[in-house]
Amino acid sequence: MSNRTFPYQIHISSQGKLLVEADRFDIPRHQITFLFGESGIGKSIISKAIYGLLDPQELDVVVNGIPYEGYLKTRHVVDMQADGFFVFQEPSSHLNPLMKLQDQLREGTLAQARTEPDILSQLWETTRGTGIKELLRVYPQPHRPSGGEKQRFLLAMAFKKIELYIIHASPSEQTMFVFDEPTGSLDNVTRNLFLAFLFNQFRRRPFTTLLITHDYSMISEVFKFHTDLVDSIVFKELTLNKNRLQLNEFSPESYLKWIKTNQDTPSSHKARKSRRSPKDILLRLESGISVFGRRLILSRYARSKNVSPLIIRRHQIVYLNAPSGVGKTTLAKLIMGLMRGQDFDMHLGEIHLTDATPTQFWQQLWGRKMGMVFQHADEALNLNARVKDIFAGLPYPEHITSDYVHRMLEEHFPLEVDYSFLNRPIKYLSGGQKQRLNLLRTLSLDTELLILDEPLNGLDFVSIKKMIDLLLTKQEEGKGILLISHNEEIFDSLGTADRVYLRAEGE
Amino acid sequence: MITRQIQTFVARLYRQKDKLWLSIWTAGIVTLWIWNRIFLNNPAFEQIQSAFIHTCLIAVLVIAFCCILGWGAAIGLYVLERSQKKGSALALSFLLNVIRSIPQIIGVLVGYVFITMMLRQEVLQSELLVMILMAIVTSLFVFPELADLIRERIDHYHTLDFVNAMLCCGISEHRIIHVEILWKNSLVHIINKLIAIFGIAIFLQCSVDFIISVGLSTNVSPVNLPITLGSMLARIDSKQDILAIGYTLTHLTYLPNLFFQHLQGLTTALLIVFTLLSIYHIANGFAKRYGVLKG
Numbered sequence: 001m002s003n004r005t006f007p008y009q010i011h012i013s014s015q016g017k018l019l020v021e022a023d024r025f026d027i028p029r030h031q032i033t034f035l036f037g038e039s040g041i042g043k044s045i046i047s048k049a050i051y052g053l054l055d056p057q058e059l060d061v062v063v064n065g066i067p068y069e070g071y072l073k074t075r076h077v078v079d080m081q082a083d084g085f086f087v088f089q090e091p092s093s094h095l096n097p098l099m100k101l102q103d104q105l106r107e108g109t110l111a112q113a114r115t116e117p118d119i120l121s122q123l124w125e126t127t128r129g130t131g132i133k134e135l136l137r138v139y140p141q142p143h144r145p146s147g148g149e150k151q152r153f154l155l156a157m158a159f160k161k162i163e164l165y166i167i168h169a170s171p172s173e174q175t176m177f178v179f180d181e182p183t184g185s186l187d188n189v190t191r192n193l194f195l196a197f198l199f200n201q202f203r204r205r206p207f208t209t210l211l212i213t214h215d216y217s218m219i220s221e222v223f224k225f226h227t228d229l230v231d232s233i234v235f236k237e238l239t240l241n242k243n244r245l246q247l248n249e250f251s252p253e254s255y256l257k258w259i260k261t262n263q264d265t266p267s268s269h270k271a272r273k274s275r276r277s278p279k280d281i282l283l284r285l286e287s288g289i290s291v292f293g294r295r296l297i298l299s300r301y302a303r304s305k306n307v308s309p310l311i312i313r314r315h316q317i318v319y320l321n322a323p324s325g326v327g328k329t330t331l332a333k334l335i336m337g338l339m340r341g342q343d344f345d346m347h348l349g350e351i352h353l354t355d356a357t358p359t360q361f362w363q364q365l366w367g368r369k370m371g372m373v374f375q376h377a378d379e380a381l382n383l384n385a386r387v388k389d390i391f392a393g394l395p396y397p398e399h400i401t402s403d404y405v406h407r408m409l410e411e412h413f414p415l416e417v418d419y420s421f422l423n424r425p426i427k428y429l430s431g432g433q434k435q436r437l438n439l440l441r442t443l444s445l446d447t448e449l450l451i452l453d454e455p456l457n458g459l460d461f462v463s464i465k466k467m468i469d470l471l472l473t474k475q476e477e478g479k480g481i482l483l484i485s486h487n488e489e490i491f492d493s494l495g496t497a498d499r500v501y502l503r504a505e506g507e
Numbered sequence: 508m509i510t511r512q513i514q515t516f517v518a519r520l521y522r523q524k525d526k527l528w529l530s531i532w533t534a535g536i537v538t539l540w541i542w543n544r545i546f547l548n549n550p551a552f553e554q555i556q557s558a559f560i561h562t563c564l565i566a567v568l569v570i571a572f573c574c575i576l577g578w579g580a581a582i583g584l585y586v587l588e589r590s591q592k593k594g595s596a597l598a599l600s601f602l603l604n605v606i607r608s609i610p611q612i613i614g615v616l617v618g619y620v621f622i623t624m625m626l627r628q629e630v631l632q633s634e635l636l637v638m639i640l641m642a643i644v645t646s647l648f649v650f651p652e653l654a655d656l657i658r659e660r661i662d663h664y665h666t667l668d669f670v671n672a673m674l675c676c677g678i679s680e681h682r683i684i685h686v687e688i689l690w691k692n693s694l695v696h697i698i699n700k701l702i703a704i705f706g707i708a709i710f711l712q713c714s715v716d717f718i719i720s721v722g723l724s725t726n727v728s729p730v731n732l733p734i735t736l737g738s739m740l741a742r743i744d745s746k747q748d749i750l751a752i753g754y755t756l757t758h759l760t761y762l763p764n765l766f767f768q769h770l771q772g773l774t775t776a777l778l779i780v781f782t783l784l785s786i787y788h789i790a791n792g793f794a795k796r797y798g799v800l801k802g
Binding site: 441 | 589667669671673678691
């Protein structure tokens with residue numbers, strides 16, 4: 001092992017079939033490495049292989065030329081597991097359902113860390129753990145803490161191990177902390193709390209950290225509030241090139257510059273102009289729909305008591321803002337007519353739609369007047385279909401030809417669209433590739449209204465840029481777009497996106 | 508080189524239990540055919556051959572009718588429920604539940620009684636027509652299993668964003684159900700069910716034919732029904748052959764005679780048991796190979 005980095009060469013296969021191969025995967029010591037990359041290309045499996053978490057009976061793994069069973073016995077892995085911590089992407093898989101959360105938080109060496117109340121108050125933004133005492137006494141099942149709460153408990157465990165590392169007289173050089181999508185279930189405020197706490201601990205004593213994420217806006221957070229650590233933070237991106245993973249340096253400046261240049265686009269002028277013309281209203285949805293015993297209230301300003309309808313005009317992007325769980329996706333489904341709510345009153349251009357409108361009528365609008373992209377590509381796509389089948393059966397008007405669709409595919413899958421790609425079953429694509437197909441299926445249509453639920457989920461930076469360009473083109477063409485996304489920074493930077501706030505009453 | 512290829516082939520066959528058991532079944536049937544061709548008298552051999560072909564043909568017809576009835580019932584119920592025709596949906600659902608509530612063997616038995624009566628009144632003349640009717644009767648009491656599977660598959664995809672996401676893109680509901688759900692995502696489940704139905708059809712047929720042939724009442728005669736494995740088994744000489752197995756248990760030296768003098772009954776029994784066992788393993792192996800149980 002080098003003094004400055006942990007260099008890895010990893011080969012993972014199953015029953016003779018290559019799953020992942022990375023020739024050079026270096027993790028700098030005593031630095032924080034942000035690892036970006038498209039979802040599903042192998043970031044998690046690589047990090048688990050390094051951390052010794054894969055099953056040698058199930059997979060054929062070779063790390064640095066050492067067969068996995070031998071690698072697991074090396075001092076590097078033994079020390080790394082003893083003194084470090086691995087925060088799993090899916091917190092439910094880590095927590096013991098039959099053990100109280102407070103017991104899990106004090107299990108094994110975790111009990112030695114005496115800063116638990118401080119850690120909890122940092123992550124919950126409360127004073128010395130008040131407000132979470134009840135939560136500590138519950139079992140993960142059947143009480144079911146929310147995804148965000150479970151994720152914070154895992155982070156709290158990691159911070160306890162970090163505390164032990166910091167106060168140790170001579171901690172092991174092999175120690176490494178891995179955070180696999182640690183903020184996937186957190187809102188932006190909690191995410192920033194976590195980052196700030198992580199950086200503060202790092203300032204006390206630097207430790208080796210690998211932070212896997214799709215959230216590029218963390219870069220802005222670093223460059224806005226933690227500039228003193230810029231030299232200790234490394235940004236890398238994992239890309240897939242002909243079935244081989246490549247770890248490249250990622251330039252944070254490229255992201256920051258892109259965000260800055262998004263501010264003023266030609267479409268923004270058109271959008272502003274269109275607001276003057278009432279005939280350009282594509283959608284008008286009245287506030288106050290009752291669904292699941294709650295009333296969904298829309299307003300134009302945050303924390304405003306004034307109610308206003310949701311209006312989307314031609315050339316307009318509207319960004320729907322609400323905390324998690326309020327019902328953003330529910331509202332999108334109500335607009336699409338997939339769910340019914342009382343007091344539903346909507347105009348789609350000249351068409352008046354209410355909760356009494358029959359489903360058959362809505363069906364005539366789908367794919368022709370309005371389209372929606374669902375947030376989970378794995379559910380929204382037919383995984384047993386082939387790539388070319390995704391565009392079959394869509395109600396394309398005459399001017400949308402198969403050549404147009406093919407060009408769109410080539411634009412978003414550069415150097416990939418060939419016979420083999422078009423015939424590949426969707427289930428064998430990476431998460432990011434699936435998400436791109438999920439988006440392209442709807443964006444290839446000629447609908448006036450587009451609803452996009454978490455459109456940037458699992459995309460890498462190149463794909464995000466291309467998708468934003470495509471959305472801006474759609475905006476330029478006169479489409480109205482309703483966005484639901486946690487990537488606030490990116491959509492805020494567009495400048496043309498208007499905000500509408502959603503809240504629920506009567507819970 | 509050839510040895511290695513054979514080893515690879517055998518290893519692959521051993522892993523894929525459905526193909527392994529299909530091979531075992533085919534090899535067993537061929538071996539039995541050759542043995543009987545040599546050692547069984549010609550009239551008995553031809554009757555067993557006809558009985559086996561008839562039984563398999565009826566089972567294949569049962570599969571075909573089940574596909575039509577199962578698909579019709581499942582899609583019909585789905586369409587009625589979606590179009591808010593609650594009365595019609597309830598009526599169809601009630602009818603399906605009534606069919607489910609009747610034990611399959613009783614239902615098929617009653618159907619066969621009617622067929623036999625029609626034969627006595629000379630309404631039915633053609634043997635093929637009789638076999639088609641026998642298959643229809645069996646499928647009437649088996650198809651709800653396939654209908655339930657189709658409904659489950661459709662309902663499962665409705666719980667995901669799968670259906671809504673496609674509907675929102677303007678893809679027709681007909682295409683989503685038939686192409687995206689049933690063809691691309693449920694074909695292995697349906698094939699697995701049809702393999703099981705093939706086995707159920709043989710089992711029901713043999714049971715009912717046996718019961719009728721033994722004698723249900725003086726008014727019902729199996730005399731004009733096409734010969735099947737069940738009716739072959741019910742014949743007095745077949746029964747004597749089976750009894751010979753019991754005799755062998757206490758007179759071991761009699762064992763070689765079973766393979767030469769009692770072939771009719773033993774072959775019939777072996778064909779039924781061996782076929783059902785093989786189908787059981789084929790269905791299980793198929794389900795495992797295609798991950799049917801994982802959904």
